[in-house]
Amino acid sequence: MSCARPKQPRLRLDPQLYEQLRDQVVNRDSWRCQACGSMSNLEVHHKEFRSQSGDDSEQNLITLCSTCHAIVHRG
Numbered sequence: 001m002s003c004a005r006p007k008q009p010r011l012r013l014d015p016q017l018y019e020q021l022r023d024q025v026v027n028r029d030s031w032r033c034q035a036c037g038s039m040s041n042l043e044v045h046h047k048e049f050r051s052q053s054g055d056d057s058e059q060n061l062i063t064l065c066s067t068c069h070a071i072v073h074r075g
């Protein structure tokens with residue numbers, strides 16, 4: 001038996017503000033992954049985890065493509 005629970009993102013910002021911030025960061029990084037330079041499947045990554053003094057500021061965010069993002073999170 002499995003219990004499927006919907007994913008609940010713990011966002012402190014409301015989604016609309018978060019999207020704006022994401023746009024700002026991606027724009028600042030010239031729409032390129034800051035690891036490999038790819039311009040597709042861009043995502044925004046928190047450099048510091050929120051639990052370790054990381055916050056939702058632009059300086060704490062970096063643009064990564066989904067591939068590099070997955071690598072960062074896998075360690």
Ligand SMILES: [Zn+2]
Nearest residue numbers: 033036065068
């Ligand atoms: Zn990349």
Ligand SMILES: [Zn+2]
Nearest residue numbers: 044045046069
């Ligand atoms: Zn991330």
